[in-house]
Amino acid sequence: MSQVLEIDGSYLEGGGQILRNALSLSCILHRAIRVVNIRANRPNPGLSNQHLFGLNLLQNITGARVNGNHMKSTAVEFHPGAIKSGQYTVDTRTAASVALVLQAALPVLIFGRNTSELELIGGTNVGMAPQVDSMTEVLRPNLELFGVSFDFDLLRRGYYPRGGGHCKVVIPSVRNIKAVNLTQFGTVNEVCGWCFVAGKLPLRVAEDMKNAAEKVLNSVCPIQPQLESYKESSEVARDNGSGVILKAVTTEGCTLGSSALGERQVDGFALGKTAGEELASYLRDGVCVDCHVQDQLVIFMALASGTSKIRTTALTQHTRTAIHVAELMSGAKFYTEEVGTSGHIILCCDGVGYQNEQK
Template identity: 45%
Template sequence: MSKGLVEIDGSVLEGGGQILRIALTISAIKKIPIRVVKIRAGRNKPGLMEQHLKGLELMRDMCNGRLTGGHMGSTEIQFWPNELKGGTYTAKIKTAGSITLLLQVAVPAALFADSATVLNITGGTNTEMAPQIDFYTEVFRPNLEKFGATFDFELRKRGYFPKGNGEVSVTVDPVAHLNPVILTERGSITDIYGWSYTAGTVPIRLAYLLAENAEKLLKEYGHVAIQKYKEDPKVAPDNSSGLVLVAETTTHCVLGGSGMFRKNAKVEEIGEEAANKLIHTITEGACVDEYTQDQIVILMALAKGESKVRIGAVTMHTKTAIFVIELLLPQVKFEIIPDGKTNILKCNGCGN
């Protein structure tokens, strides 16, 4: 191990890009030099892909850090952070790599910069293997706000697989600290709503079919209102279709589910898939869905005080996030307390 560097094995647990993302964020916020080895060893194409490289470069720029091993295909990096500085930063993913995965790295870090941060990012806004940008703004952001932080968002252009070229601008104001959250009472469902869209040459009738198949499954859980529309070709010139769903509860829980049209998939499968993801969270009684679960782990760790959140089954992404955080921040310990179909995730955060 290089002197002064905390070494992280990128092949453990989830074995993908999440280990690198969590490590980078904690490293930048807490100014902990890191060495990540065996990066994405569990993937068909190990090493850094375009979106991971852009995430590394973005974090390097935000904290005026030093990076070695930052090239395509690299399976080892070393990162020495300095002070996080506000300002305007640009990251251009040349592929349809997910913008939201870059935001998962950069937004928590920007909360602890010395002034406001503007992130201008190009890449994929709505892609299969990551949360759609609408999920990030409509489901994750309300959960972030429970911790006392938020961000402003401007969608300039949508980008789909395989071309990408989507453009977003995100503004993050710093916070003195994150507040601890107690989110253990799910309450009952008050609203279910969402957005079903098509873009490019995909006919709008597909948006109606996606929504209808989701509504059939969701109607027994309450009133469902899904907007069906075709994207403005100036904003979304390429072909795609998909669905993002949100459920709110009497205790202000915000849950989500989503689906995107993909090759060889039937339209009804996509609508049902999105609905079933949301139904799964509703029926198990969790206060956050499985896709928000691992994203709030870092917020709980950084909050000033004890947080408790009712989650469903502990996902591999959540286990991975906890592993990396506890390795880098030994003073932070998570506890998972089984409670019926759910678990209480407990953490006494370290503050900033």
């Protein structure tokens, strides 16, 4: 389509997600877009490091013509070319989130001709973004139900403010995306987690996380949680950092997760309790997709062949934003079904059945 579709970046969540999703769908669907009012609802509007690096990566992948790709830009026009499989490197030189860069590139590269490789350098475990561990342990199993996956090799962690994390991602291409039905919870057959510290933080902080999370989870789990507490080696993590990632798997193929990231003053008990209580609430209520993965599945549901259904929590602003962009750009139709009086819903999508033109 030669006509440029204009998208208001201040809609609903008004952050970087509108830009990421719009750019990804622009590349896949070969639709030229103009995104205005970028990150209008943020304290520092316009493109920040992580958004600019993601934009420039997608420009490289598709050979796009771009206007407005500079720091603090509040409007970007993007005219994509064909998706080119290959090897790409992004070095943010900061603690900008590599997970958010991957989030933008993954749905694009699966529609290349061949397998692609990404080398990402920046923040692996930083605030206001998924920790890379959540991407591999929780998001990836959900994507595999759609027929999408990736290999991930974490070489070094990067924390705020210095970053310097280093990972390599291998992304196989697909012909199309399968519709999924994640509406039956089943029973819990695995609960595991990782509680870690790095740098000068003592191991006891990770042990505090583990003990607090276990205490909460034991009250709802039919099986014993298998949680690890450890200190990262200096080769893997140079700077101070801490966090916890928890996940549960059910007999019906549901993978749910929760996480918490340590700030400057680290309270291990509080971090473990926070993550534990969130996961416990999902298990108690029989949710099939957690509120963090919910919005990340929207693009895949929109492009899938057939109708997808996921039982999840009330829709987040991120998810509502992702749905708005997906419907606007792809023509997919999303709708919800109520689930009793729990406040949970079944999110449904009649996908457009997009086919990889290069396969």
